[in-house]
Amino acid sequence: MRNLDDGIQQASALIIDANANSRSLMAAQLRDLGVGNVRQTTRLRDARVILENKPYDIVLCDYHFEGSEQSGQQLLDELRREQLLPYSTVFVMVTGEATYAVVAEAAEAALDAYLIKPYTTASLAERLASARYRKRILKDIFEAIENEDFAKAADLCMKRFEARAPFWLYAARIGAELLLRLERHAEARKMYDAIIEAKTVPWARLGVARAELASGNLVAARRTLEVLIGDMPDHADSYDMMGRVQMEQGEVAAALETYRTAARLTPGCILRTQRCATLAFYAGEREEAVRLFERTMANGLKSKLFDPLGLVLLGLMRFDKKDSKGLAYAQDCLAQLGERTEDSVRLQRFDQVLRIIKALYGRQLAEALALTRDLSAQSERPDFDLEAATLLAALLVRLHAQDIQLEEMDVTITRLGLRYCVSKSSTELMVAMTERNEAAASELRDCHARIFGVAETAMRYSLRHEARRGVALLIEQGEQTRNAKLIDMASLVLQRHADKVADAPDLAQRIDELQARWVRPLGTALARNQRAVGGLALRTKAAA
Secondary structure (H helix, E strand, O other), X not given: OOOOOOOHHHOEEEEEOOOHHHHHHXXXXXXXXXXXXXXXXXXXXXXXXXXXXXXXXXXXXXXXOOOOOOOHHHHHHHHHHOOOOOOOOEEEEEEOOOOHHHHHHHHHOOOOEEEEOOOOHHHHHHHHHHHHHHHHHOHHHHHHHHOOOHHHHHHHHHHHHHHOOOOHHHHHHHHHHXXXXXXXXXXXXXXXXXXXXXXXXXXXHHHHHHHHHHOOOHHHHHHHHHHHHHHOOOOHHHHHHHHHHHHHOOOHHHHHHHHHHHHHHOOOOHHHHHHHHHHHHHOXXXXXXXXXXXXXXXXXXXXXXXXXXXXXXXXXXXXHOOOHHHHHHHHHHHHHHHHHOOOOHHHHHHHHHHHHHHHHHOOOHHHHHHHHHHHHHHOOOOOOOHHHHHHHHHHHHHHHHOOOOOOOHHHHHHHHHHHHOOOHHHHHHHHHOOOOOHHHHHHHHHHHHHHHHHHHHHHHHHHOOOHXXXXXXXXXXXXXXXXXXXXXXXXXXXXXXXXXXXXHHHHHHHHHHHHHHHHHHHHHHHHHHOOOOOOOOOOOOOOO
């Protein structure tokens, strides 16, 4: 058979199938079509690691894997969600199942191609040719994304959507994702609504919820998700988003139950399982947390999707149970991850937390105190985020429980509370780490009330036409507490009333300096820890 297209000889392909005969047949078919480099693997977990480290032009993946909790479809969802699959890759799902549920799932995922066994080489050639043609037609969009010119890519998508040009629906989905990333929430919502009107698809309805959440309308996002989950109770991405909304509203227990559902729907998904484990830890369900963390370690310790925070939380639980072997194992696993990413400040902090716990377990109290005080000093740095703050709080209460006198504990808890209690959600996470230490929990909740008291006072000034006074209060308290909510609020109030504030430029400069120092570094951490939920991942050169 002649070559599929002019570039096929330079193309690389990965075959993921547990059946040796199927793999051999697929490899022979691809070579007949002119594919120059074909690699094979039998397990989904190995495939994930392979695709994390090298892009392929074509992926042929079986849907069903005997003895595995994960399906080929779930692997694809995970790769896309975590930005591990370039847009240029053609992903072909191969299955012996032709049920409505499987076909509907494939359509929802916007697969490049779908083949039902048995199939011919001609059928494979047709699907690959069509998919590669679409990639070429949308090449300008993909190149703009790869180069991180998201505004240009979004405009190209919108033009194709408005003109109903070839592949307009596919372009619309990408465009709406880009608009959300660019924080053009109203335009994203408008596009999702137009897609729903033209062709009702679950991902567009989920996109509406994402736009509502991004614009701060939690009530509307929750209402949209409740309807979507009611209509499609097996749509896992909807539960991811609902969990996010519930966490934003400070409902840790409800979010845990929601994430449990998402994890049950996709039992092979590393991130959902680990997210569920983390929420179980925060909710005090420690036995469940240990079981899920250990399961995640067994399935994906070598994967880039594995979040090392789980090792730290597992180490804390092993310490509480006086399990020295379990604590040592968590520390060893973290050390292995550290060897792969030696320059990670986050991993260095995690290592320091486990060293403190180990020293405390061995009653090396001087070392434990010295390391804790060093970590406490780091909390004065701009890049010390909420995650690090929760771990420091966890250490402080464990030192206190061991009757170790740390004179500055109360002051440190107050400082952490004033800086990081920016919402009900962040406050409840901090409180969850205090391990029923009533004094610390009460102080954190009091800090939350103080921050919101300042915000309410500033809003009252604004409503009484004293905007300048309100902005000055927010700046003053933002400088003292370094609280991102107060600093950002100062910016919003000043923007709204700039024409009524004589020294607005000077105030804006002070606010910008505060944001650059105390808010934007945390934005980077947030992007790392809160991956996009329910949408297509936008893989860029930097992400690759």
